[in-house]
Amino acid sequence: MNEKPTYELDKILSSVEPEHFNRYRNEEDTDSQMSVSEFFNRYIGSYGLQLSDVIRQSDIPANYAYGILNGNRTNPSRDRVIALCIACHMNLTDTNRALKTAGLSPLYSKVSRDAAIIIMINKCEYDIGIINEFLYGHNLNILSTSSNKEA
Known part of the structure; x- marks a missing residue:
């Protein structure tokens, strides 16, 4: 995961549906390796x-x-x-x-x-x-x- 503050990640996660978890994880992993x-x-x-x-x-x-x-x-x-x-x-x-x-x-x-x-x-x-x-x-x-x- 990248180095976004926890509060920012919590805010993002509040709108992520369980079925979209993999998309969230892939976006965060890609962001951290950019x-x-x-x-x-x-x-x-x-x-x-x-x-x-x-x-x-x-x-x-x-x-x-x-x-x-x-x-x-x-x-x-x-x-x-x-x-x-x-x-x-x-x-x-x-x-x-x-x-x-x-x-x-x-x-x-x-x-x-x-x-x-x-x-x-x-x-x-x-x-x-x-x-x-x-x-x-x-x-x-x-x-x-x-x-x-x-x-």
């Missing part, structure tokens, strides 16, 4: 996002972002995964799933910088520049993507 590139490609496809828009909005150099999305860059930094999540307009749950899929720690509300990012995601602020201004304004390291060297 690479970060598979995760993003599935998400981008599911929401009909334009890959070029996601890459541009992430503020990550195009060749690096394409490397993450095509599986050539298997260990992207936490900031770059967060930037891709923001560019995809992911909610907090999906952002943390992406981070875990990439083998990175999820956003944690007891860490000030993470809390600030969580606030912005929860307010549906998906502009990296605005998020970085918010972080900088609170003396926190900005998201390191391409044009900046912080974090």
Whole structure:
């Protein structure tokens, strides 16, 4: 099974009929074995996002972002995964799933910088520049993507 929080799995299970247990188990097992590139490609496809828009909005150099999305860059930094999540307009749950899929720690509300990012995601602020201004304004390291060297 993947690393979703128990409360999230309990919520999902509350709507699963006994005869659909195998489908649930297969989906959860597949989810836990997915690479970060598979995760993003599935998400981008599911929401009909334009890959070029996601890459541009992430503020990550195009060749690096394409490397993450095509599986050539298997260990992207936490900031770059967060930037891709923001560019995809992911909610907090999906952002943390992406981070875990990439083998990175999820956003944690007891860490000030993470809390600030969580606030912005929860307010549906998906502009990296605005998020970085918010972080900088609170003396926190900005998201390191391409044009900046912080974090």
